Amino acid sequence: MPTLQDVAKHAQVSTSTVSRVLSGKGKFTTEVQTRVQNAIKLLDYQPNSNAQALASNRVSLVGFITPSISAPFYGQIASGGEIAARAHKYRTLIANSFRNTDEELEAIRSFQAQGCKNIILHSMSFTDEQLIELANKIDGLVILGRFVEQIANRCVWLDNVKGGQMAAEYLIANGHEDIAILSYAQTQCDPSQRINGARIAFANAGLNLPQDSIIFNQGQIADGSWSVNKLLDSGKHFSAILAYNDLIAVGACKELIKRGYKVPEDVSVIGFDNLFFAEICTPELTTVNYPIKEMASYAVELSIKLTEQPDAYVERTHLFMPSIVERSSVKRLSK
Template sequence: MATIKDVARDAGVSVATVSRVINNSPKASKQSVAAVTVAMKKLGYRPNANARALVNQSTNTVGVLVSDVADPFFGAMVKAVDNVAHEHGKHILVCNGYHDEEQERKAIELLINSRCESLVIHAKSISDEELIAYAEEVPALVIINRSIPGLETRCIALDNYRGAYMATEHLIKLGHKNIACLASSHEIEDSTQRVEGYQAALDAHNINLPASFIEYGEPNNDGGETSMTNLLAKSLKMTAIVSYNDYMAAGAISVLQENSRQLPDEISIIGFDDGLIARYLQPRLTTVRYPIALMAEKAARLSIALARGEKDPSEVLMFSPTLVKRDSVQKQAD
């Protein structure tokens, strides 16, 4: 395998000159660039990425932390970041944190140690204080799907409270009063804010329901099935359901159909996220759209701008959810 010394010998220049060419130094003459480029191609020499990073203090890479890239929600987020990175001639390095404190910490440390010049971080388990410390260390670190006091200008978030309030109020305006809630059992702000939004909408319309109308579960199909089974076991006179996300709604729908409950004639249901699955459920799922691709694009642009010492021109940091009406909700009969 060719070395930098071999390239220097073949090009008739010094090792220092080869290094300057590799690292795009303005001190390298056009003749040197041409000679070194020809020699590298001839010898099949590839510059060591780690060595270049040490010189440039950067790998021209955007680091991305998600919970689980296998989840289509986070797949959409990664794709949006990747699109922006490619626009700027950069690549991405993706790590999974699995909503686990230690895994998230290890992932962020790996991205920093890999000399990523920009970081887009989706972390739910490590503390605000620790994320603030990381942000102080990495000026181009941007948090997505979380708002941290003192770090608001580098946080891209969604108004989860408003989304749940909107979904619940939509059902109320259609005449529903006995509205159950499928909530996430994960101890993250999204779950708390959505339950608070649900409860606030009920309170605003003077609807008082017992705590038994809220059932917690894993935020996936299985969690939706288990939570829905538990709600049915309580024999609640519910006519509608607000779900933490579309996957829990999908699990709930399967249980309702297995128990011969007609949707939306007997029970209406609203999801959250507007993932691909929402369009193909039967009935097609009314849901709250989570603009994760737009948010991820914004986060990536902000991070890259910060890495360049620039100010991002857009002031939109808190995104608003929107209601997507499909077929899983119906007006409650008088």
């Protein structure tokens, strides 16, 4: 591979001049500029990023840490993020963490070892304190899908309370009063926030939400099935299910149908996330849209801004709003 030296020799200038032409900083005559550019084209020169990084202590890399890139939700993060990154001439690093703190830490370390300061973290396992500490250490760290007050300007998140509320309100508006919630058993905040949102909707409607209407599970398709069975076997009556995510919702639908119930005629189901398969399944899933792709791309922009223009104005809060996507898994109950 040709080096800056080679280009300099060809253009009959010093390496510093080539470097300046390349970066557009500094002054030079248009004559020199064209000489350099010609040499670059002629030699098919491509700067060595490692040398650049070493010399300038700057790196054009954004790293994504998500539980598992092959899950549809996280795939969108990587995809939306990559597009935004590429638009800024940044390259994209990824790491699967499998919700494991050690893996997450290891990923961060290795990204840092690359000189990568732009890290988008969708963490399930760090505590708020850990995140704050990390954010203070890493200028370009952006937390996706979570809100931590002390580093609010570094968090790109969804209003989960609102989302839960919207979902519940939608069911209530469709005449449902006996609603079961299939939630996700984890310490992180999303599930409880969505439940809280639902509680608000219930309270507003003068309804109450008995504790045994909430089933916690592991958030996968099979867990949706499992939860429905548990619900059905408990003898509890319900006309609608509010699921923590689309996976649970789909599992619930399948199990419901398997056990002879019709969806939505007998039981309505609403999901969360609006993953692409929501319109594949039968019935097509009514769900709450989580604009994760946009959020990922926003997070990248934010991270780059944070590192490239540390003094630039940054919104204090980066909050995204969920929205209802009506399809066919919720039935209007006539009184």
